[in-house]
Amino acid sequence: MYKVLFVDDEALIRDAIRINMKWNELGYEFAGACKNGKDAIEFLKENYVDVIITDVCMPFVDGLELSKHVHEFYPDIKVIILSGYNEFEYAKKAVKYQVLDYVLKPVTVSELSELLISVRDILTEEKKKKENISKLKGAYIKNLPILRNTYLNQIINGLHKEQYEYEIHKKLEELHYAINGDYYKIVVVMVEKAEEFLQTTPRAKKDLPSFILFNILNELLSRQENSIVFQDIHNNTIILFGYKQESEQASKINEIYNECKKIIEGSFGLGITFGLGHKVTSLTHINKSYESAASVLEYRFLYGGNRIFDICDFVKKDTIKNIDISKDIKRLLLAVKINSIEDVKTILHEMMQDLRKSQMTQSKVYVYLQIILFELGSLLESLDSTEEDTTKKQEEILQLLMKESTLEDLEKVICNYCLYIAGIMAEQRDGFDKRQAIIAKDYIDKNYDNPDLSLQTICNDLSISMSYFSSIFKKYTGETFVEALTKKRMQKAMEILTNTSLRVYEIAEKVGYNDPHYFTTIFKKYSGMTPKEFSRKGKRK
Known part of the structure; x- marks a missing residue:
């Protein structure tokens, strides 16, 4: 119900x-x-009403003065x-004070009732409008962060x-933002x-780290003028x-960072x-600053994060030149083949440094990395391993x-890949070398009685160089080829001397010596x- 005061x-x-x-x-409710x-002014100080019905001519404060007071304060x-009084001046002042209606006496209950019904309808309509406006304001305030973010992104x-x-x-002012300056920067x-x-x-959501960062920066910059965080x-x-x-701005950004x-x-x-x-002189061009700020972060790929990248510190992309890594790839593959771990790390690091110095984009860097991976993959495929194992490893590296x-x-991933291949090659090489040494020992056991048996002979049969054979034979047997052959011949000679009565020259021939005197000396x-x-x-024993 609406409240009425009658004066x-x-x-x-x-x-x-x-x-x-x-x-x-x-x-209505009759309030008083x-x-x-x-008296009406005093009453209003303590009581709220929706409608005032007032006479014009009254002592102390008349109806028009009361209307003026209500217009100003309520x-x-x-x-x-x-x-x-059907006076034009009264009506004129009533209009000035936005009096809803000016009714001439005498007025009947019926007439006044009709008037109050129309006033009630007006009050109800205004109330609905206020409620709608209040809802809209509430929705606006509730959605203000979204509206701000949307417009700023635009x-x-x-x-x-x-x-x-x-x-x-x-x-921006409508969105409760104020930012000014001769320059603007993103x-x-x-x-x-x-x-x-x-x-x-x-249990944390994926966007929690970004939310934490936003809130920290928003809090830090809320105390500073001419800055907006979104x-x-x-x-x-x-x-x-x-x-x-x-x-001043450069110093401020460093401080905030x-x-x-x-x-x-x-x-x-x-x-x-x-x-x-880049700095711009107008908010209408702020998109250029944003584009350059986003593009400079591509260098994070080359140099890593946790630092400040300023677009002014980097060359234009159209000035970047291609580099030739073919020689470096050959050096890298050689280091992998000989299992030189330090050389692998050094060469690969030098190659990555060259890519950094070129300041090329991430997509171009990936082209070079794919060339390196292709060569390493070809090397892996050439090894004595199953196609399934090779494919699986290559997929693992790509992931x-x-x-x-x-x-x-x-660089760490590729380095580990290089060392993985180098390890396989070393292992296979060790296995091959060991097999060659075992074959040589067996060859000696079976052919020790051949006086023409020599290092050259066995290397020809194994299709291996004498220097390489000598190194692997020594590595896996602990003795040289000559020492192993002599040892075998002497052990066999001792066995014959112990168990037979053959003469020295006969024994010499049986263990591969044509000259009995040389045999005796050995x-x-x-x-x-x-x-x-x-x-x-031996016979006394």
């Missing part, structure tokens, strides 16, 4: 109105009656004037570049070590700066990377490469005795 200096009229009007049926405008209250993506500068500022901020953080916080469609935190002097890095590393174990775009986000990480050197002395000693 008239005649008591009979006040009582008649109070008693005869069917207030409840009309949708006052004998003049002065603009939502509807005022109806009842007057016995301007950094160039959707309002055709507008006038003042139109963008006006819209900083794109990326969160680092997000995967490590999520692994230690398994998120782009890629969930990166964006800072829009307005400023006058470049030197260091402060944010200290908080996010110390409290969450995360890292941050700043990408600074690892796709997960890594910096050239440093990719035998004495090996056993400390001549063959005859060894035979007599």
